[in-house]
Amino acid sequence: MSATIEQPYAYRHRELVEPDWTRLPGWKDVTAQDWASAQWQRAHCVKNVRQLRELMGDLLTEAFYADLERDQAERATMSMLVPPQMMNTMVPATDGAMPAAGAEFTRAFYADPVRRYMLPVFSDRRTDWPSHPHATRDSLHEHDMWVAEGLTHRYPTKVLAELLPTCPQYCGHCTRMDLVGNSTPVVDKLKLVGKPVDRYAAMLAYLQQTPQVRDVVVSGGDVANMPWKNLEGFVDKLLEIDNIRDIRLATKALMGLPQHWLQPDVVEGVGRVAKKAHDRGVSLAIHTHVNNAQSVTPLVAEAARTMLEVGVRDVRNQGVLMRGVNDTPEQLLDLCFALADDAMITPYYFYMCDMIPFAEHWRLSLAEAQHLQHSIMGYLPGFSTPRIVCDVPFVGKRWVHQVDQYDTEKGMSFWRKNYRTSIEGADTEALSRDYVYYDPIYTLPESGQQWWREQGGHEEAHEAAVVAAAASREASLV
Numbered sequence: 077m078s079a080t081i082e083q084p085y086a087y088r089h090r091e092l093v094e095p096d097w098t099r100l101p102g103w104k105d106v107t108a109q110d111w112a113s114a115q116w117q118r119a120h121c122v123k124n125v126r127q128l129r130e131l132m133g134d135l136l137t138e139a140f141y142a143d144l145e146r147d148q149a150e151r152a153t154m155s156m157l158v159p160p161q162m163m164n165t166m167v168p169a170t171d172g173a174m175p176a177a178g179a180e181f182t183r184a185f186y187a188d189p190v191r192r193y194m195l196p197v198f199s200d201r202r203t204d205w206p207s208h209p210h211a212t213r214d215s216l217h218e219h220d221m222w223v224a225e226g227l228t229h230r231y232p233t234k235v236l237a238e239l240l241p242t243c244p245q246y247c248g249h250c251t252r253m254d255l256v257g258n259s260t261p262v263v264d265k266l267k268l269v270g271k272p273v274d275r276y277a278a279m280l281a282y283l284q285q286t287p288q289v290r291d292v293v294v295s296g297g298d299v300a301n302m303p304w305k306n307l308e309g310f311v312d313k314l315l316e317i318d319n320i321r322d323i324r325l326a327t328k329a330l331m332g333l334p335q336h337w338l339q340p341d342v343v344e345g346v347g348r349v350a351k352k353a354h355d356r357g358v359s360l361a362i363h364t365h366v367n368n369a370q371s372v373t374p375l376v377a378e379a380a381r382t383m384l385e386v387g388v389r390d391v392r393n394q395g396v397l398m399r400g401v402n403d404t405p406e407q408l409l410d411l412c413f414a415l416a417d418d419a420m421i422t423p424y425y426f427y428m429c430d431m432i433p434f435a436e437h438w439r440l441s442l443a444e445a446q447h448l449q450h451s452i453m454g455y456l457p458g459f460s461t462p463r464i465v466c467d468v469p470f471v472g473k474r475w476v477h478q479v480d481q482y483d484t485e486k487g488m489s490f491w492r493k494n495y496r497t498s499i500e501g502a503d504t505e506a507l508s509r510d511y512v513y514y515d516p517i518y519t520l521p522e523s524g525q526q527w528w529r530e531q532g533g534h535e536e537a538h539e540a541a542v543v544a545a546a547a548s549r550e551a552s553l554v
Contacts, residue, residue, distance in 0.1 A: 085409050085455060092418050094373045095168035097160065101133030111160070112375075114335040118244065122158045128195075131163065135181045143197040148260070151201050151434045154246040155258040158194050159333045162245055165370045166191045189368040189401040193438065196248040200400075200437055205517045207433045209528070213254040213263065215430045217469055221498050223286075224278035225270050229498040231472060234291040237279050239310065241268055243298035245332040247365075249396060249438050251430040251467075256297050262433070272306075280313050283320065291322040293363070300329035300336045304345045311349050315356055322359045330364040330391070331371050334379035343386055350387025361390045364421065367401050369410040377419035384420055392424035397445060397464065398438040402426070405451035408462075412452070416460045423462040428476070430467060431514060441515035442466060442489045445476045470497065471511045480510070485524040487515030 097103045097111060110116045122128050125145055128136075148156065167175065167184045175181040185191055192200065214220075218228045218236065226238040238255070246257045259265045268275065283289055292314055299307055307325075314320050329336050336342060353360035362383055366372060380391045393415050395402065402408055408426065415421040426448075429439045440448075449464040465473040471493045481490040490510040500506040517528050 084451070085406060087409075087413065087455065089417055090369075090410075090414065092372060092374045092377055092414070093168075093170045094375060095164045095170055097164045099169060099174055100131055100164070101135065102131035103160070112335055112338075114333065114339055117159050117161060117333055117335050120160050121244075122160075122163055123156055125156075133177075135177045136185060137178060137182045140182050140185065140197070143199050144195065147196055147198040147201070151198060151206070151262065152196065152248065152260050153253040153263045153433055153435075154248055154250050154256075155260055156195070157243070157246040157257070159245050159329075161334065161373075161375065162190065162194055162332045162371070165373065166194075168370055188370075189407070190370055192400045193248050193367065193398055194245070201434055202436045202516075202518060205436050208431050208436055208439075208514055208517065209531070210514055211431045211433045211435070213432065214252075215432050215469060216251060216467060218252070219254070219266070223498055224282050225275050226268060227279045227282060229282075229286075229289070231497075232495045233289060234293065235283070235289050236293045236295060238296050239276070239294060239299065239307070240272070240297040240302055241265075242301045243296065244300050244329045244336065245298075247328070249398060249429050249432070249435055251432060252297075253432055276310055276313075280310075280317070283314070283317050287319045290319055291324075292320055293324045293326055295326035298327050298329050299325050300327045300333060304342050308345050308349055311360075312352065315349075315352050315358060320358065322361070323353065324361045324363050326363045326365075328365040330362060330379055330383075331366045331376050334375045337379040338375075338382060343382055346383060346388060347386035350389075353389075354387060359389045360387075361392060362388055363392050363394055363424070365395060366393050366411065366415065366421070367395045367398065368407065369414040372411070372414040372419055372421075374418075380419045380421050390422055391420065392422045393462075394425045394427065395423075395462070396427045396429050397440050397448070398429055399440060401438070403440060403444070403448070405448060408448060408452050409455055412456055412460065412462060416456070423456065423460050425473070426462050426464045427473075428464070428466045431469075436516045436518065439516045441487065441519040442476060442479065442482060442513065443484060443515075444519070449476055466491075466513055468511050468513050470500075484515075485521060486527055487517060487520045487524055489513045489515070 097106055122131060125141055129141065166188045175184045221228045221230050223229045228236040241256050243256060250256055253263060255266045257265060311323060314323055350360050383391055397403060402411060412423040415423055428445050429435055445464050464476050466476055467473050468491045471491050474491055479489045480492050490512055493507060496503065496506045517525055
C-alpha cells in the first residue's frame with residue numbers, strides 16, 4: 077500500500093448542491109415549480125436596493141445598503157440586475173449553518189466571491205487608483221473594428237456578432253460596458269442605431285462576401301435575451317454560408333439563468349440547430365462565463381448536460397480572473413473540477429480583467445496571472461486545463477507567458493502580434509510595433525507607483541514606456 081503524497085492542492089470530488097432559496101426571507105414561500113420557471117426567474121431579478129431589501133429582510137445591515145447605493149451613484153459602470161439563481165449562490169450556507177442576521181451575515185456577504193463582482197459596493201473599489209490612467213470604455217477597441225454595426229472583425233478568421241445589447245444579468249466587470257446594459261450615472265451607454273433585421277442582414281452580407289472568415293461568436297449582450305425563434309433564424313442563415321465552420325453561442329445565462337436553457341422550446345430548438353450543424357460538418361458550441369465554484373449547481377449542470385445531449389459539440393467556460401473572486405490556485409482548481417466533474421463544461425479560458433473604468437480593485441498583475449497559470453498545471457487533463465490569457469488592445473488574446481518584454485517596476489508588459497486587424501490593412505508597422513498592457517498601479521513597488529504619480533499625462537507615460545522598451549530591445553540585440 078503506497079503512502080499518500082502530500083500535494084499543494086488536494087483533489088476531492090465535491091457533490092453539487094442547490095442552495096436552499098427559502099433561507100432568504102423574501103423567497104421563503106417560493107415553490108420548486110416557481111424556481112424552475114425561467115419566467116419567474118426573470119420577473120424576480122434584483123434590480124435595485126429596494127428589491128434587495130425586500131429579499132434580504134433583516135439579514136443585511138443598513139451600512140451595506142448605503143455602501144451599495146453610493147457605488148451605484150458614483151462608480152458602477154453596469155446597472156444592477158441579478159437573477160434569483162445567482163443571488164441564491166451568495167452565502168449559500170451549503171457547507172455549514174446560515175450566518176446570523178445582522179453583522180455576521182453582512183460580513184459573510186461582503187466576503188462572498190459572487191457578490192464581489194455581481195453587487196459591487198463603494199468600499200470594494202480602490203481609492204488610490206480607482207481607474208488606471210489608460211482605462212477606456214471600449215478597452216479592446218471592438219467598436220473601432222466594426223465592419224457592420226455590431227460585427228467586430230478583429231482576428232483574421234474570426235468575427236464577433238453582437239446581436240443585442242442586453243443580458244439576463246449584468247456583471248460589474250463587463251468588458252462591453254460601453255454598449256451593454258442600461259446607462260448609469262457614470263456611463264451614458266452607446267446605442268445600436270439600426271433595426272435588428274437590418275443589422276443582422278448587414279452582418280450576414282459581410283460574412284457571405286468575406287470567405288476568409290470561418291468562425292462566428294454569436295453574442296451581445298447575451299443570446300439568452302433574444303427570442304429563440306430569432307436566434308435560430310440567424311444561426312440557420314449562418315449555416316447556409318459555405319465558409320462558416322465554427323459557431324459559438326455566448327451566454328452567461330447557462331449559469332445565471334439555467335432555467336432559460338431548460339425550457340422545452342429552447343431545448344428542442346437547440347437540437348434542431350445542432351443537427352443542421354452536424355449534418356453540414358459545422359461545430360456548434362456554447363460558451364458560458366462562470367467565475368467561482370459556488371456558481372456551479374445541479375441546475376447549471378443539468379442545463380449544460382442537456383445542451384450536450386441534444387447535439388451541441390461542446391460547452392466551454394470563459395471566466396475572468398478577479399481579485400477576491402478566483403485569484404488563488406485553490407479557487408481556480410475548485411471551479412475547474414466543479415465544471416468538469418459534474419457539469420461536463422470544459423474549462424477553456426480565464427481572461428485577465430480588462431482595463432475599463434473603476435475596475436482596478438478586480439484586476440491582477442501579469443506576474444500574478446503567470447503564477448496562477450503555473451500553479452494549476454498538472455492537476456487537470458490537458459484538454460480541461462484552462463489557458464490564462466491577456467487580451468491585449470489591438471493584439472488579441474495572448475497566453476500570459478507569451479509576453480515579449482515585461483517591466484515589473486512600472487507594470488508595463490510589451491507584446492507583439494502576428495496578424496493585422498480589419499483596421500490595419502495599410503499599417504506597415506503593425507507586426508513590428510510594441511503593444512502595451514498595464515498592471516494595476518497599486519500592485520507595483522513604491523518606485524513604480526511614484527513614477528506613475530510623476531507623469532504629466534497619459535500619453536506621456538505611454539510614450540516613455542514605449543521608448544524605454546525599444547531601447548531595451550536594441551540593447552539585447554547588440
